[in-house]
Amino acid sequence: MADNKIPVICVKDLYKIYRVGESKVRALNGVDFTIYKGEFCAIVGTSGSGKSTLLNMLAGLEKPTKGEIVIAGEHIENKTENQLVRFRREHIGFIFQSFNLLSTMTALENVALPLTFQGVDKAKRLKKASALLDLVKLGKYKNHRPTQMSGGQQQRVGVARALVVDPEIIFADEPTGNLDSNTSREVMELMQQVVHEKQQTLVMVTHDNHLASFADRIFHIIDGKIVRIDDMTGKSKEEREKEEKKREEEASI
Numbered sequence: 001m002a003d004n005k006i007p008v009i010c011v012k013d014l015y016k017i018y019r020v021g022e023s024k025v026r027a028l029n030g031v032d033f034t035i036y037k038g039e040f041c042a043i044v045g046t047s048g049s050g051k052s053t054l055l056n057m058l059a060g061l062e063k064p065t066k067g068e069i070v071i072a073g074e075h076i077e078n079k080t081e082n083q084l085v086r087f088r089r090e091h092i093g094f095i096f097q098s099f100n101l102l103s104t105m106t107a108l109e110n111v112a113l114p115l116t117f118q119g120v121d122k123a124k125r126l127k128k129a130s131a132l133l134d135l136v137k138l139g140k141y142k143n144h145r146p147t148q149m150s151g152g153q154q155q156r157v158g159v160a161r162a163l164v165v166d167p168e169i170i171f172a173d174e175p176t177g178n179l180d181s182n183t184s185r186e187v188m189e190l191m192q193q194v195v196h197e198k199q200q201t202l203v204m205v206t207h208d209n210h211l212a213s214f215a216d217r218i219f220h221i222i223d224g225k226i227v228r229i230d231d232m233t234g235k236s237k238e239e240r241e242k243e244e245k246k247r248e249e250e251a252s253i
């Protein structure tokens, strides 16, 4: 990460309280943090800890009960639905667990699709999509449809599609949930490399400590609160694995 840190996501005193009948669920219970340009951050926690709620708030898909969210310099908590649609289109890329690729389109067409919405002309769209598929090492699969590719290859198409519009910020929700461990590692290393090269900002939510260990910083969420942030910046793969093992041992005590 650069020395001059540029804040990209600032969250202040964030609460999300759901009412279920007579009772209240504090899905987010006072969350504060800042994420900087060029960072890969993982939000890790068990099922029901509040990860998806937090990601939905950051993406403006749900309104907080209380608190502030500033993304790329703009407060998003008070934006209208139309403003949010435009905001997401201009600043944010999404990578989901289910790849959400269109089955009737080739890999190239799937990756080029988001550029259509930006009004980019066809020749440019295909050129850019092609370069992205080369980047995710799918140069030979440009004309394959999703059903003609493995799960890992489809996920890499999903990564290429999220990156094709050069989003400042990428949100990923369990991005390798359907993949085996080797393919997961490949996808994570790819995301790590691309985010650092392009100085984008990646926020990933996961329940998996091993996946989280690929991040620069790991935010641990329990019962709607960030209880600890581990800084892994500059640590080697071996050091990360050692720390992950230590965390697992601590968790089992």
Ligand SMILES: Nc1ncnc2c1ncn2[C@@H]1O[C@H](COP(=O)(O)OP(=O)(O)OP(=O)(O)O)[C@@H](O)[C@H]1O
Binding pocket: 018, 019, 020, 025, 026, 027, 045, 046, 047, 048, 049, 050, 051, 052, 053, 054, 207
């Ligand atoms: N729409 C809703 N109405 C009521 N309660 C909700 C709603 N959405 C989430 N919750 C509750 O808020 C808490 C946090 O849920 P959330 O989905 O954010 O957890 P999570 O960490 O993403 O879990 P998982 O890994 O299982 O997806 C849980 O107790 C959940 O039951």
